[in-house]
Amino acid sequence: xxNSNEIDRTxxxxxxDSQSTTKEKAISFDIKDILRRYGLLLSFFVLSLxxxxxxxxxxxxxxxxxxxxxxxxxxxxAIGTTFVIIGGGFDISVGSTLALSAALALGLQGSxxxxxxxxxxxxxxxxxxxxxxxxxxxxxxxxxxxxxxxxTIIRGLVYLYTGGYPINGQQIEFEIIGSGYLWGIPIxxxxxxxxxxxxQFILSKTxxxxxxCAVGGNKEASKLAxxxxxxxxxxxxVIGGLMAAISGVVYASRLSSAxxxxxxxxxxxxxxxxxxxxxxxxxxxxxxxxxxxxxxxxTVITNAFNLLGVPVFIQYVIKGLIILVVVGIDSYTSKRx
Amino acid sequence: xxxxxxxxxxxxxxxxxxxxxxxxVKVLDNVDFSLRKGEVIALLGANGAGKSTLMxxxxxxxxxxxxQIYLNGNPVKFNAPIDAFRAGISIVHQESSxxxxxxxxxxxxxxxxxxxxxxxxNDKSMLSQYRxxxxxxxxxxxxxxxxxxxxxxxxxxAEIIKxxxxxxxxxxxxxxxxxxxxxxxxRLFNIINDLKQQGMSIVFITHFLxxxxxxxxxxxxxxxxxxxxxxxxxxxxIKNLVxxxxxxxxxxxxxxxxLQIGSTILEANNLGRKKEFTNISFxxxxxEVIGIIGVVGSGKSELARTLFGASTxxxxxxxxxxxxxxxxxxxxxxxxxxxxxxxxxxxxGLILNHSIISNIxxxxxxxxxxxxxxxxxIEKSKAEKVSLQxxxxxxxxxxxxxxxxxxxxxxxxxxxxxLSSPQILILDEPTHGIDVATKEQIYRLIRDLAANGKSILxxxxxxxxxxxxxxxxLVMQKGKIKRSFSELPSEDILLKxxxxxxxxxx
Numbered sequence: 001x002x003n004s005n006e007i008d009r010t011x012x013x014x015x016x017d018s019q020s021t022t023k024e025k026a027i028s029f030d031i032k033d034i035l036r037r038y039g040l041l042l043s044f045f046v047l048s049l050x051x052x053x054x055x056x057x058x059x060x061x062x063x064x065x066x067x068x069x070x071x072x073x074x075x076x077x078a079i080g081t082t083f084v085i086i087g088g089g090f091d092i093s094v095g096s097t098l099a100l101s102a103a104l105a106l107g108l109q110g111s112x113x114x115x116x117x118x119x120x121x122x123x124x125x126x127x128x129x130x131x132x133x134x135x136x137x138x139x140x141x142x143x144x145x146x147x148x149x150x151x152t153i154i155r156g157l158v159y160l161y162t163g164g165y166p167i168n169g170q171q172i173e174f175e176i177i178g179s180g181y182l183w184g185i186p187i188x189x190x191x192x193x194x195x196x197x198x199x200q201f202i203l204s205k206t207x208x209x210x211x212x213c214a215v216g217g218n219k220e221a222s223k224l225a226x227x228x229x230x231x232x233x234x235x236x237x238v239i240g241g242l243m244a245a246i247s248g249v250v251y252a253s254r255l256s257s258a259x260x261x262x263x264x265x266x267x268x269x270x271x272x273x274x275x276x277x278x279x280x281x282x283x284x285x286x287x288x289x290x291x292x293x294x295x296x297x298x299t300v301i302t303n304a305f306n307l308l309g310v311p312v313f314i315q316y317v318i319k320g321l322i323i324l325v326v327v328g329i330d331s332y333t334s335k336r337x
Numbered sequence: 338x339x340x341x342x343x344x345x346x347x348x349x350x351x352x353x354x355x356x357x358x359x360x361x362v363k364v365l366d367n368v369d370f371s372l373r374k375g376e377v378i379a380l381l382g383a384n385g386a387g388k389s390t391l392m393x394x395x396x397x398x399x400x401x402x403x404x405q406i407y408l409n410g411n412p413v414k415f416n417a418p419i420d421a422f423r424a425g426i427s428i429v430h431q432e433s434s435x436x437x438x439x440x441x442x443x444x445x446x447x448x449x450x451x452x453x454x455x456x457x458x459n460d461k462s463m464l465s466q467y468r469x470x471x472x473x474x475x476x477x478x479x480x481x482x483x484x485x486x487x488x489x490x491x492x493x494x495a496e497i498i499k500x501x502x503x504x505x506x507x508x509x510x511x512x513x514x515x516x517x518x519x520x521x522x523x524r525l526f527n528i529i530n531d532l533k534q535q536g537m538s539i540v541f542i543t544h545f546l547x548x549x550x551x552x553x554x555x556x557x558x559x560x561x562x563x564x565x566x567x568x569x570x571x572x573x574x575i576k577n578l579v580x581x582x583x584x585x586x587x588x589x590x591x592x593x594x595x596l597q598i599g600s601t602i603l604e605a606n607n608l609g610r611k612k613e614f615t616n617i618s619f620x621x622x623x624x625e626v627i628g629i630i631g632v633v634g635s636g637k638s639e640l641a642r643t644l645f646g647a648s649t650x651x652x653x654x655x656x657x658x659x660x661x662x663x664x665x666x667x668x669x670x671x672x673x674x675x676x677x678x679x680x681x682x683x684x685x686g687l688i689l690n691h692s693i694i695s696n697i698x699x700x701x702x703x704x705x706x707x708x709x710x711x712x713x714x715i716e717k718s719k720a721e722k723v724s725l726q727x728x729x730x731x732x733x734x735x736x737x738x739x740x741x742x743x744x745x746x747x748x749x750x751x752x753x754x755x756l757s758s759p760q761i762l763i764l765d766e767p768t769h770g771i772d773v774a775t776k777e778q779i780y781r782l783i784r785d786l787a788a789n790g791k792s793i794l795x796x797x798x799x800x801x802x803x804x805x806x807x808x809x810x811l812v813m814q815k816g817k818i819k820r821s822f823s824e825l826p827s828e829d830i831l832l833k834x835x836x837x838x839x840x841x842x843x
Contacts, residue, residue: 206709207702214699217688224647224679224686225699225753226671284690 040278040290043326044297051304058307065186071292071299072188073098073247073254074269078277078291079192079199080129080243081270086203087236088216088283089136089143093151094244094270097128098263099158101248105174106167106258114174118249125245126238128154133234143237151267158260169256178254188250192292195246199239200288212236216283273298276326347374348410349538350395350507355404357390359740364390366562368404372507377529377539379553379571381546383582383744383772387562388542392509395540396428397421427505429496429513437485441476442467444484445499470498473528488634493517497525501532508532509540512770514548518632518798519832526552544772546575560584583774598808599623602658602792603761605644609652613639614816617653621761626783626793628807632835633798636816638680641765641796645677646670657761671700676759678750678767682743686750689739693731694720696738697749700757723752727782744775751782762786765796780806800831 052059077094084091101121108117128150135146169175180187203209211232214222223229247266252258273294279286301322305315351371357364365387372378382388393399395406397415406413408424415421435444442463451459451466467480476494478487487495493513500508514522529539529552541553549556549571556569558581566581603621608614614636621627631637642648644655646664654661657673664670667677679685687696697720698705705716720734727748731741738746747767754762764783768776783806787793797803803810810822812834820834 205711205713207706207711208709210695210699210702210711213691214688214695217691218684220685221679221688222699223667224645224677226667226676226757227699228666228668230666280690284688 040276040293040297040326044293044300047297048300051300051307055304055307058304063303063307065189067296067299067303068189069186070303071295072186072192073251074266074273074298075192075292075295076188076195076247076250077244077266078270078273078295079195079288080240081267081274082277082279082286082288082291083199083203083212083236084143084240085271085274085279085281086216086283086286087212087233088219089133089233089236089240090271091132091147091237091240092144092267092271093128093132093147093154094240095263095265095267096151096154096158097125097241097244098248098251098266099258099260100128100154100161101125101245102252102258102262103158103162103167103260105249105252106169106256107161109170109174114171118174118177121249121252122242122245125241125243125248127241128245129238129241130234132241133237136237137230137233155260158262162258162260164260166257166259169252174253175256176253178250178252178256188254191246191250195243196288196292203286203288208232208235213284216280217285269295269298272323276323348372349374349408351407352391352395353405353407355391355394355401355406357387357394357399357402364562365394365401368559368562368564370557370564370567372538372540374538375533375536376555377533377541377553379549379556380540380542380559381549381556381578381582382559383774386559386582388559389511391559392428392511392540392542395421395507396426396509422503422505425506426509427500427503427507428509428511429493429500430511435484435492435496435499437483439484440481441471441478441484441487441495442480445470445495445502447499449503466502467498470502494521497528501528505537507538507540509542511542512544513541514543514545522548544770546578546773549575549578558582579773582772598625599790603644603794604656604659605653606656607653608640608643608650608655610639610643610648610650612816614643614813615652617818619811619818619821621792621794623760623790623792624787625808626787626795626806628803628810629794629796629813630798630800630803630810630831630835631813635813635835637796637798637813638765639816640813641677641680641763641794644670644794645675645763647677647679671757671759674760675763676700676754676757676761677763678747678754678765680765680769682746682750682770687738687746690737692735693724693729693738693741693749694734697723697752698756700753704756719756720752723755724749726755727752728778744771747771747779748775751779755782755786759791761792761794763794763796766798767795768797768799768802776802798835800828800835804828804831 048058057063077098081091081094101124104121104124105114105118108120132143132147132150135141135150136143139146141149177187177191182190203212211222211227212235214225214227215229215232215236219229219233248263251262274286274291275281275294276297277287277290277292277294279290298319301319302315305318310318348371351369353369355365355368355370368387368391370391380388380392390399394401397418397420400416406415413424415424436447439447445467446463451462464480471477471480476491476498478491484492484495494517497510497513514525517525529541533539543549553571555567556571556573556578557567558565558569558578560582561584565584569578599622601620601622605620606618608617617640619627629637629640639648643650644664646667646669650664655664656662657675662669662673664673670677683689688699694716698716701719702711705712705719717734724731724734729745729748729752731745738749741749751767768779771779780802783793783795795803795806804825807825810825810831811818812820812822812831814835822831826834
């Protein structure tokens, strides 16, 4: 009897005890959650602050706008790459798609209005995205390999179209897209912000976005829930191709010139930014906003190196290390959970 | 008790004061658990009671927040599964942990390959070991078969072979008999008895309470993260065990009111697919539950998938409401008002990293969007309502579904189809790995769906539950409908029809 009384008493005291510990747990969990959610943004600001302390020009309005403008082209591309990776795919053809789109946007201007030329360039990007998606979803080629193939073909087409020489712009109005300002903000930046907001909305609030995530999260389960998985899998690539083509148009307008080598390594930068931005490499989860921050982070680092006069060769090494560290911390902590 | 020195009764494992929380929710609360040499303990508990968590702590998969594990009286600390494995603790998981692309032999000997000098594999020695073990356990497949080509029962046996071949001193089996037939189960029990004679200690987690008296030396019951009874005699009546698990008395498994059946909804005519099944013809009516029963490998899962468009149908016709239809994908099936609860919850049912709410509404999103935009308030209220209806336990609908217990996860999949409201609902083993109380809820829910005019196709290998639920029963064997019962037979007859090969039919 005595014993059981004691047990009862201890049991009676447990709820209080456990309540307080759960509360503590809940709070500490919140901090963890905040870190996971906003850690990237936080590190971005800390890094920027650090850079502004060691360099003179970093925080100047010109330099900040410069950083934003430099981010715009890869930023737009990264919006599409976010969808592709969330859908469980990979697209390494977006750099070539940018080159083709840029070449078409400038090359077609000789025979038509620049807006029509840009539109055609964008539609070609859509088509390329569809082909990538079709190869991955319907023919079941691993996306990395499928886009490796299309990437090579597209780059070849760019060479064929340009004859190996740069194409230069002819219509001054077209250059406004890349070089103009609206309320003192570069137009490419405005385009990036608008597209990023739109596609963040699509990703988190629409059926299209929900199903793209579902397909990347578990294709078999999505299929057995009645989702038209192939359609949504293809759609992620279509968005990828579309964004690459738009970034190609901005690129062409900004430089008023398209070389056959345009956009090389942009696909890798976009993938790096998306992954730094917290999108799961295995698919199913991610945000467009994270990817944009990822792009900004990479640009800021490059910018700081330039301001500090770090040689380009070393920049590559350090940039690679940063990607590994950022993604490594995330992968390691989430694995330990 | 602790002072017993007799070797056969020596305590080789004790876990003291184990506590563990996930996301602020206490899953284990100051649990003590001990195991003697050569003892088989049945560890019982409802879904989410904490039994799997306790065992995962024991084998180093999770780390306890508090508490200590002693092996042979010495404190030990496991930072990773490999530490526990080296200390002689093996586990057979509920879900297969074998790598699908390896061959059976590679998977079984993974990490403990027989090696000659210079790291060259000794295939001969592994092969002979494999032959011994597979014959003993009745795994009748070539050692070169890929794991992904095994059916669930064969996978489970391969996994047991793997654990047995490791010659551990402590073996944890988490629902090992779930996908096994009666014969396979009794063969497994023989092996467990052998292992026990050789001094191995076994923790046996099961939902099939009638197995306890056949295999266990004692039973331990865990409820809401605390041990509520231990050292129970295996002869304790099942009813009492269930009350302990639930913390309340339960009503006897009730039989449900059979309804008047309505119009014909589904007509399957002469369906066939490869060698998996042939000549399948039947009709399903509104308000009717058809139990389709057969052992693993009878072709019933393949039939279920084909009726849902998840596998291609090669022969025959399917008519819905009198109209012939073609099902190329589950998406087509959904459009024709067919839904399915798939066999494997984790890989086929859920998107584990997504929230509860998006897992629930995924099949009915069409009804909750305007211009493609999800109406989040409506989505939330629909999900809340159906969760309440099914008494799904959750902290927050936005929480990832992987943190729910198996029973609650399965209820979420049912909730998905209740929201989508198809006229035909196919269920493939929906109560696998689910505790008695939740099973009851699921049965009642299925009868309610039938009462509302749905046509239910219930695929199962358990005669008891098929008899409880069904209006009619079809018995499948070797890809054919062997017999159909429009009146419910006795359990014995049904079981006999399932497993006995009828030679005249050949």
